[in-house]
Amino acid sequence: MTTATTPRSAIAPNAPSTATAVKKRPLPLVRHSMSLAKRSLIKTMRTPEALIDVTLQPAIFLVIFVYIFGGAVAGDTTTYLQFLLPGILAQTIAQGAIAIGVNLNTDLDKGIFDRFKSLPIPRASPLVGAVIGDVVxxxxxxxxxxxxxxxxxxxxxxxPLSAVAGCLLAILFALSLSWVSVFVGMKVRTSGAVQGIMFLIIMPLSFASNVFVPTASLPSWMQTFVQWNPLTHLVAAMRGFFLGAPMGNSVYYTLLWCLGLVVVFMPLALRAYRKKV
Incomplete structure (x- = not known):
């Protein structure tokens, strides 16, 4: 008795080999992170009220500080507006990084990360995807x-090119700072605690800086802290990009701060996440 054999090409003539299919796929971390970033964007679009803090807050700060303090600080409101807006933008974009820690902490309470844990995806994908999705x-x-x-x-x-460069630098700083918020969100128990702790970090950085007044007008004992404040360098760089003001090495210091925040807090956040889930 003879056994008929079917040629391998006749079974799946158009099916690619496993090796070829694997090569065509992007890196798993990148692919799954982008998918979860899309989920974050959809969630944001379905709850537009979550963007109130980043839409109304800069308007309120600009109106209050320009028309109440502008004359006293700069002599007239127009001059102070030119000085203040880059600082308000830097402050607001830094405070915008708080939301990601609050949202991740809420997702932990709802058990969403338990579902992610059961999926065949890299463990870091939910956090990386959330950070990327927060760009909006x-x-x-x-x-x-x-x-x-x-x-x-x-x-x-x-x-326009300089203006775009200033905006991109601000977004890069916010993405780097968001890893601090992610770390806090993974460590504390409630979303309210995340918001409270992050405000305690952001508010001193905002007011002990050159956001509202020039550094030279501050007390001498405070100027040392202000000169090392990452927001000071970010604001100086943005004023240079938007207004042509001297910015010295502020761009390089801002990039160094971004690198330091990512190098320190991204591993800490991922480690805290692994312990949490």
């Missing part, structure tokens, strides 16, 4: 701040 918040901050600023009389005095 920073874009909204930039757009809303410039819209209100232009209605009040703010004008960029450099070229």
């Amino acid at each position: 918040r920073y874009v909204v901050v930039i757009v809303s701040t410039f819209v209100v600023g232009y209605l009040m009389g703010f004008r960029i005095t450099t070229d």
Whole structure:
């Protein structure tokens, strides 16, 4: 008795080999992180009220500080608006990074990460995807701040390329700072505690800086802290990109701060996440 054999090509003539299929796939971490970033964007679009803090807050700060303190600080509101807007943008975009820690802590309480844990995806994908998806918040901050600023009389005095570079630097800083928020969100028990702790970090950085007044006008004992404050360098760089003001090495210091935040807090956040889930 003879046994008929079917040629391998006749079984699946058009099916690619396993090795070829694997090569065509992108890196698993990148692929799954982008998918979860899309989930974060959909969640944001379905709850637009979650963007109130990054739309109304810069408008309120600009109106209050320009029209109440502008004359006292700079002599007139127009001059102070030109000085203040880059600082308000930097402050608001830094505060916008708080939301990601709050949201991740809420997802932990709801058990969503238990579902992610059961999926065949890299363990870091949910956190990386959440950070990437949060870019939309920073874009909204930039757009809303410039819209209100232009209605009040703010004008960029450099070229469009420099303005885009300033905005990209602000987004990069916010993405780096968001890993601090992610770490806090993984460590504390409630979303309210995340918000409270992050405000305790962001508010001193905002007011003990050159956001509202020049560094030289501050007390001498405070100027040392201000000169090392990452927001000080970010604001100085943004004023240079938007207004052509001298910025020295502020861009390089800001990039170093971004690198340091990622190198320190991204591994800590991932480690805390692994212990949490």
